[in-house]
Amino acid sequence: MSEGTLRLFFALPCPTEQAAAICTWRDERALDGRPVSRANLHLTLAFLGAQPVDRLEALLALGAAVQCPAFQLTLDRLTTIGKGFVCLRPSETPAALEYLVATLNERLAAQGVVLDSRPFLPHLTLTRQARNRPHGPAPAFSWRAEHFVLYLSQNTPDGARYVEKGRWPLQAPKATT
Template identity: 35%
Template sequence: MRRLFLGFAPTPAQVVQLSALQRDCQSSGQPVNQANLHMTLVFLGMVSQEQEQQLRDAVAGLPRCRFSVTLDQLVYWQGAKVLCLSGTVMDPALKQLAHCAGQLAARLGLHQSEHPFTPHITLSRKAKSLPAKVVPPSISLQPDSLHLYLSHNPGDGVRYDIIQSWPLRSG
């Protein structure tokens, strides 16, 4: 069993912006490692080998159209104790992809979130509050690939490694 999720990677320039925002918010929890910054499409949880193969086969059939999403709101989720840069789903392509990915997870008997899809990048964990007087940048994600990530701890902390990617199509 492996812990997996589908998501998108920010560009190197966006990682620089996100790292600067993390520094501005340094009093708010433990910053997420730069290499782990991502936007989750759907968290899948613990996945068996058989489910993983079915997942990999089925992702190829998802409506993987390019999209744009603006992340420009600094939010604190008290229950999860995380600080995030968040946005609103406006692009129908992202809305459709998130819906279809959730349906795929349900069909394979994988984790189902109790929350609606909210595009976000987690900046820090174990946060206690929203930092005052921090103005977040506006980051426009326009990924060209959907990634399957493996979440694991090789002994030096949690790592999110991309184990497969699928290109997003124009229009």
């Protein structure tokens, strides 16, 4: 990546307690592939790829302008996607998650950010480069998604490191009277 670009993505970070439980379960199952570090567990909302450094402020403003209700996220399916990515997925995608992704995609497109054309597939990657392709039910790992973030992905000698560049709350549903 050139000096003038940043590798960025919007995501739901996995809470510390859930990340620990997920990693314990993954490691007990001895899933094939290179494990994703506990600190890097997340559910990608929009992968932006290499973006010019001078676009960062506009992306932070975009994140701050997104309004979406908080929601419960439950990952309860084990699957393999792409070229050996072992993942947890939800059996049912919350409507608020679909709305959040659609809103981000719409606003990113309005800023001229070109996104992957594949449909959104909510998942949390457990391992990469797996030769075996496990699938089926998994324990229900669940948490309330109360914020989303913009991450910077940095390559280090120890692998990828994700640095939070911005964080925005998801709102509680409005009470009706």
